[in-house]
Amino acid sequence: MLKNFAGSIALAGAIATLSATALHAQMAAKVDKPVTITFYNYNLASASAGADATRDLIREFMALNPNITVKGVPVPSNEILSRVQADMAAGQQPDVAQLVFRDLIYIANDLGANALEDMVPKQELAAHFTGMIPQGLELGKVDGKTYGLAYTFSTPILYYNADLFRQAGLDPDKPPRTWAEVKSAGEAIRQKTGKHGFFPGAYGPVDGTFVYQAIAMSNGGQVRNGNKLTFADGEGMEAVSMLREMVDSGAHARIDVASPGDTMASGNLGMFLYTSALQSSLLKSAEGKFELRVAAMPAFGEKATRPTNSGSALFVLSQDPQKQRASYELLKFLTDRHAYTIITTKIGYLPLRLDIVDDPNYLAGWVAEHPMIRPNLEQLNRLTANVAFPGPNYRQVEKMMMDGVREAIFGKGDAVKTLQTAQTDAQRLMPR
């Protein structure tokens, strides 16, 4: 009996293994019978306005497409990939998922996401892509094919507390443009007000790597070159050493890496480099307490910054042609002019269609009232794709890199030696 039992467990495992198939066929021409698709979304799981705006968008979409029912699955952003993966393992194939860029290669190669070029007729796809910024579309590509359609995202911007600037004898109308200026401003705030100077949202558990990569790449650094890790080399290393010097001089704060946003919101932090998605909640916290302003991300001397993106793309995971069509219709709706107007105004991300910014039917009025979005829009021209890691151990590699960066910046040892050790350790986990 025991033997049989063990046997049946093994059999169940084998069936589960065999049942996952990956077929890449073109989707159906239209949805002609009722179909239900699932939409794994992390804005839905937030307690902010993003959840309501997303629910409204889904409702509008269903009203326009009576044959399609969209079932929203809310999962927090740092758990959403595991959830999609777990549901796939359990045989519940997700249809559309909002996933972050750091997992891009893995989603394309291992999770079996559909490349839009394989799934959608050429002309139809080209028609939808018209008007979307090419740097944005580039973000979701693996080997030239679009697996993720850029959806909600933003670039790092420098929030600063104008009141602390004044108290420290700095001019809030001249926010720091370079890292050298950030350093002196940070030191001034630290010494004259006793508050914290500067902190980037780069080291926390939900921060991913985008702020760190934006800083490193703005100096000309790269986290990897093909399968060779390079985050501890040359310009990338210089960027980390620069942050370490700021920590040593007191310009860069030592606060809880998981909640710098709270420190900023409480008025205890002078400068905070992070995604614009936090803008509306920070503005709300600052109201009546201090004056919050934003500036573009700082540069290394005269080098142009290379802001990378935070945020997500939409991936179609369904294997059924009807569901694929329904999923694609949802993608189209969510990345069209109307949806981007909602996403920009209600959630706080960037419109990937710049033609709506000055269009009075869409964003013009709102942008006039909210000039704080301008630095972020301006940075879009220099948008640089966040680099994801390849291979089955990519998350471990990414983690070892970020552990190394934290240790190099906040630790006691030599920054260069620390990061190089991390690079050597992580290299063993990269594909050969």
Add this chain to the structure above:
Amino acid sequence: MTDTTAGTLAFPRDRARPRSTSGRWHKLSTPWIYLAPALLTLIVWVYAPLLEAFQLSFYRWNMLPSSPKRFVGLDNYIDLLTLPEMHIALGNTAIYILGLFPMSVLLPLAIAIFTQNLAGRARTVYRTLIFVPMIIAPVVAAIIWRWVLNEDHGLLNEALSGLGLTRIGFLIDPDYALGTLIWITGWKLIGFSTLLFSAANGSINPSYVEAARMDGATPWQITRDIRIPLLSPTILLLSMMTILFGAQWSFTYINVLTGGGPLKSTTNIFYLLWDYGFGSHSVGWSSAAGMIAFAGFTIIALACLRLMKRHTVYDN
């Protein structure tokens, strides 16, 4: 078949010979049928996963049914044992266990003995107060501690700076974070241990204490020569639980408060194996880390059991 199996089995072989094959089968299978529910649960929830984890520790896999499992031999173990992270985690695990001892064994033992002599209501109130942390949900407790310990506006740091002392980054300074997490874990445990000790202390036969008192023993002598020896089974039980589970109890607080940081100062073997498995989907590493922990704790558990047998005093 109504006679008890134990009785039947105790008969000499020739006399117990059953009359028919079906009867014999019945006799042999009866104990197994009674045992089946317990055995099945053990197999499904403990032994099968254990075997599977052992097997997975030799593979590189990310839990996706569509991706292949690749056999890598001992690579996972070699990778883990050479990683500095693992050394830190193992060291921290030991520190967690040692650090928890005062709060899971010594302090509760003292509280139980001292509160024993308090009069009725005072004792109940006192013990209730000590027991309260135990019934607060761990995640809630963690978040409250985060507020209390916040460097900029936490209650404790406000008090420190009010007294003219420097503020301390309890959760963000690698020199303090581990101690802070041990304190929070221990603070949750005091109530539980105190409850066990109080129960054990209350069940000590009062005639021993009375007899000792009549012989002129001081309260300290009574504690040392009567109470502590009779409490030794509970002391050893709680010590063993602290050694085997202490580091696990800190998991929630690590996960909610520090994520193993700052600079890995609060990570331990249990957090690490969870992080490998569910943070970065490296099942092979996770299983290998689990196997290392399992082997280590098996040896410790056996040693503890031997110690318990040798040094415990029972009142019978």
